[in-house]
Amino acid sequence: MVDKKKQVPLRISSKLYHDLARWAEDDFRSINGQIEYILTECVKQRKKNGKYVSEELDEPLDVDIEEFE
Numbered sequence: 511m512v513d514k515k516k517q518v519p520l521r522i523s524s525k526l527y528h529d530l531a532r533w534a535e536d537d538f539r540s541i542n543g544q545i546e547y548i549l550t551e552c553v554k555q556r557k558k559n560g561k562y563v564s565e566e567l568d569e570p571l572d573v574d575i576e577e578f579e
Contacts, residue, residue, distance in 0.1 A: 520545070 522530075527541070534544035
């Protein structure tokens with residue numbers, strides 16, 4: 511039996527979209543492929559660490575999206 515992919519509508523800011531598009535282009539992937547890759551890696555990391563929710567859930571992320579430009 512073939513595992514069918516699910517379709518999930520996703521709304522993101524235009525800035526994030528353009529950042530993902532540039533990243534996808536750098537990695538020779540489509541934007542969908544890049545998003546799937548990022549999510550897959552996050553899930554692998556979560557399973558590896560055994561953590562399901564960040565301990566600092568309400569704290570802002572220490573991510574500077576500008577560094578990817």
